[in-house]
Amino acid sequence: MKFSEIIQKLDAASHNLTSNPDCNPEITGVAPIDTASSGTLSYIEGGKFAAQVGKTSASALILSQDETLKAQATERGIAWLAAVEPRLVFAQAIALFYQPFRPSPEIHPTAVIHPTAEIGKDVYIGAHVVIQPGVKIGNEVCIHPNVVIYPEVQIGDRTVLHANCTIHERTQIGANCVIHSGAAIGSEGFGFVPTPQGWFKMEQSGYTVLEDGVEIGCNSTVDRPAVGETRIRRNTKLDNLVHIGHGCEIGQNTALAAQVGLAGGVKVGNQVLLAGQVGIANQAHIGDGAIATAKAGIHSDVAPGAIVTGVPAIPHKVFVKAAAIYHRLPEMYQTLKQIQRRIQ
C-alpha cells in the first residue's frame, strides 16, 4: 500500500495529520522502531525514542507534532505523518495491515451443545467446546476450542471467547466482548463463614455481568456473589491474571493492569486506572478518574481524580516525597540520638 493511501485512510478518521508529500514509499507492514526494516511503517512513542529517527531503517514514521523530528525524518528521506496522538494513529495503521485470527463460522462436530441452548447466526464454535443447558449465544460469536460454558449463560453478538476459558452459570456477557484464554468468569465467590466446626460455605447464588465491549485478560477470574451481581460496565478492560471478588462493581472505560486484585464488594468508578499488582480491600470505593499506581494497597475510599500510591495508599505526590527520604531513616535516627544526648 502506498504511504499516501495509508494517510488517506487514517485521515478519514480525521486526526489533522500533516505529512511530507514528496515522499511516498510502498509500505508492506508495520514494525517497532528499533527493528523496523525498509518498506515498513513505524512510530516514535516519545522522547526516549526520538534518537531512533536518526537510525531507523523504517521507510515511514508516525511522529508527534515535533518540528525537529519532522525535519530529521525529511532529511533522511523517511516519509512521515505527524499527529497530536501518534499512538492512536499507529493503532489505526496496524489495523490496516493486520487482522487477528478469526475462524469462519462453523460448529465443529466435536462440540457438545445441549439441545436447549440457543445459538445465533454465523457463529464459530470450535472443537471440544461444551455448552450446557439454557445457554443463549448471539450472532457472529466466536468460541475457540475447549471453552466450557455452564448453564443459563448469555453471550452477546460478536463476542470472542478464547481457548480454554470457562464461563460459569448465569453469567451475562454483552456484545463485542473478548474473554482471553483460561479466564474464569462467574465462578463462585470466596464466601465462608467461620464457625466452631470450621468454615461454613455460603452458596453463591448471584451472577456476573460483563457489559458490552468488556475485555478480560488471560487467566483472570471474575467471581459471582452470594446474592446479587458482580458487574463490569461498558468498555472496561482487564489485563491478565486479574482477580475480581464477589459483588464488585466496576465502571465504564476503566482499565485494570495485570495481577490487580479486588476483594469483595469493591466499587470502582468510570475511567479509573489501576496499575499492575494493585490490591483493593473489601467494600472500598474508588472514585471516577482516580489512578492507583503499581502495587498500591487501598484500604479505604479514594476520591474522584485522586492519584494514590503505596501501602496503605496515600496521595502519590506525598508518597514520592516520603519515599525519597526513606533511605535516610538510619541517618535520621542517629542524628536524633546525637542531638538528644547533646541536649541532655
Next chain:
Amino acid sequence: MKFSEIIQKLDAASHNLTSNPDCNPEITGVAPIDTASSGTLSYIEGGKFAAQVGKTSASALILSQDETLKAQATERGIAWLAAVEPRLVFAQAIALFYQPFRPSPEIHPTAVIHPTAEIGKDVYIGAHVVIQPGVKIGNEVCIHPNVVIYPEVQIGDRTVLHANCTIHERTQIGANCVIHSGAAIGSEGFGFVPTPQGWFKMEQSGYTVLEDGVEIGCNSTVDRPAVGETRIRRNTKLDNLVHIGHGCEIGQNTALAAQVGLAGGVKVGNQVLLAGQVGIANQAHIGDGAIATAKAGIHSDVAPGAIVTGVPAIPHKVFVKAAAIYHRLPEMYQTLKQIQRRIQ
C-alpha cells in the same frame, strides 16, 4: 416459602433466633440489601449497612441482636429474625433457596478414560474429560468438562472438579473438596539448581495431598515437591490465583485470599488467615491463628495468634502507627536539619 417456615428450618440449626411473630410474608428468594425487592429475604451485614433498614424493599431481614434495628424493621412492617451471627444464618438461608449446578451422574461418551482407572458409583464425568492410567475416583464425584487427570491420582467421595482444571500425577484429593476452574494441582515445583552451564532441573518426584473439605480457587496452583509431599489439611480454603510452592504444609481451617503466594517449604498453621496478595518466603513458619493483612511480605517465622502487616511484615499495631507517620518523613527530615544547624 413462608418466613415462619424459614425460621423453623434455620432454628433447627439452633442459633437462638428471635423474630417478630406478627409478620409472616411469603419469601421467594434471597437478595442483597440495596437491591432487594418485595418478597425477598436480605440481611444487614454490619453498622455500615444499618441505614438500609429504613430504605430496603425486602420483605424480611436477618439482623444482628440490635434493638434499634429490630424496632425500625417492625415499624416498617418488615419481618425479621435476629441472630448473634447473622452472616452465618443468612448463609444457611441462601442454601434453602439455591443449589449450585450439579449435573446428574453420567459418564459422557466423549470422556477418555484409561481402562485401568477405577471409577466409583454415581459419578459425573463431563464431556472431553481425560483420565490417565491408575486413577481412582470415589463415589458421587463430579468432574466437569475438559478436566485432565494425570496418572495415579486419587479423588475422594463427593469432590467436585470444575471445568478446565488439571490434576497432576500422584495427587491425592480427599472427600468433599472443590477444585475450581483452571486450577492446577500437583504440578511440578520450581526446582532448578544453578550450574556454570545454566539451570539444572531437579525432577519433582513428590506429590500433593489435599485433605477432606479443601477448596482451591480458580486458576490457583499447588505444586508438588522434589521429594516428599505438599499438604493442605482439612477444610482449608484457597481463593483464586493463589500459588502454593513445593513442599508447603498448610494446616486445618485456614483461609488464603486471592493472589497469595507461598514459596517453597512454607509451613502455615491451623486457622490462619492470609489476606489478599500476601507473600511468604522459603521455609517460613506461620503459627496457628496468625493473621497476615493484605500485601504483607513475610520473611521469617510468625508467632501463633500474631497479626502482621507490611514488607517486611511487623506486628500490625506497630505498622499502623509507623505508617501514620510515614508521610511526615520529608517534614521530619527538614526539622532535623534545622535543629542540627541551630545547635551547631
Next chain:
Amino acid sequence: MKFSEIIQKLDAASHNLTSNPDCNPEITGVAPIDTASSGTLSYIEGGKFAAQVGKTSASALILSQDETLKAQATERGIAWLAAVEPRLVFAQAIALFYQPFRPSPEIHPTAVIHPTAEIGKDVYIGAHVVIQPGVKIGNEVCIHPNVVIYPEVQIGDRTVLHANCTIHERTQIGANCVIHSGAAIGSEGFGFVPTPQGWFKMEQSGYTVLEDGVEIGCNSTVDRPAVGETRIRRNTKLDNLVHIGHGCEIGQNTALAAQVGLAGGVKVGNQVLLAGQVGIANQAHIGDGAIATAKAGIHSDVAPGAIVTGVPAIPHKVFVKAAAIYHRLPEMYQTLKQIQRRIQ
C-alpha cells in the same frame, strides 16, 4: 540400587565426591530429610537442617563438605557422600530413581489437527488437543490433553506442553521447552489507546518467541506485542502465575519466581533473579546478574549485579537498614517534637 552404584553414576558427572566406603546400603528411593525412612537417600540442605543428621532414618545422605556432619553420619551408621554442591548432586540422584510421566508416542484419535499442520516423528498428541492451520511440531514433542494451538505456531523438538495450556498464533517455541498446565503463550498484549469515545484497541500483530530450554509455569501468561516480538532467551525459567507483558525481552538463564509481573517493553538481562511477586514497570531495564528480592517494585533501570528491594526498589542493603528503623517512626516523631519545644 547399591549406594556404591549411585556414587559411581553421580561421580561420572565428576563432582569430586567423597564418601564412607564401609557403608553400602541398598537404596530404593529418595526422600526429604525429616520423613526419610530406612532404605532411602536424603540430603542436608543447609545449617538449619544439620540437626537432622542425628535423627533421620535415611540409610544414606548427601552432605556438604562438613567434617562434623560426616563424622556424625558415620557414627550413626549412615552411608554418606559429600559434595561441594550437595543440592546439585541430590538433583542428579533423584533423576536416577524418578522419571516424570511421559506418554508413549501416539496421536490420539480425538485430537483435531488441521491438515496443513506438520507433525514431526515420535510425537505424543493427547486426547482433545486442537491444532490449527499452519502449525509446525518438531520431533519427540509431547502435547498433553486439551491443549489448544492457534495457527502458525512452531514448536521445537522434545518440547512438552502440559494439559489445558493455550499457544496463540505465530508463537515460536524452541526445543526442550516445558509449558506447564494452563499457561497462555503469545496471547494479545494489553494495548488500548484512550480516546474521548473510550478505549481504542491496538491490534497485536507481533508474536512471542521462547528460545530453547525455556520453562513456563502453570497459568502464567506471556503476551505478544502490537508490533515486533516478545522474547524469552535460552534456558530461562518462569514459575507459576507470572505475567510477561507485550514486547518484553528476557535474557538467558534468568529465573522469575511465582506471581512476578512485567509490564510492557521491560528488558531483563541474563542470569537475573526476580523473586516472588516482583513487579517491573514499563520499559525498565534490569542488568545482567541483578537480583530483585520478593515484592520489589521496580520503576527504573537496575544496574548489572545490583540487588534491589522495596517499593520503589532501592539497593537491598540500604533498604534493610531503613526497614529496621521504620517501626521507630512514631518514637522519632515524638522525640523530634520534644526537642523542637525545648529549643524554642
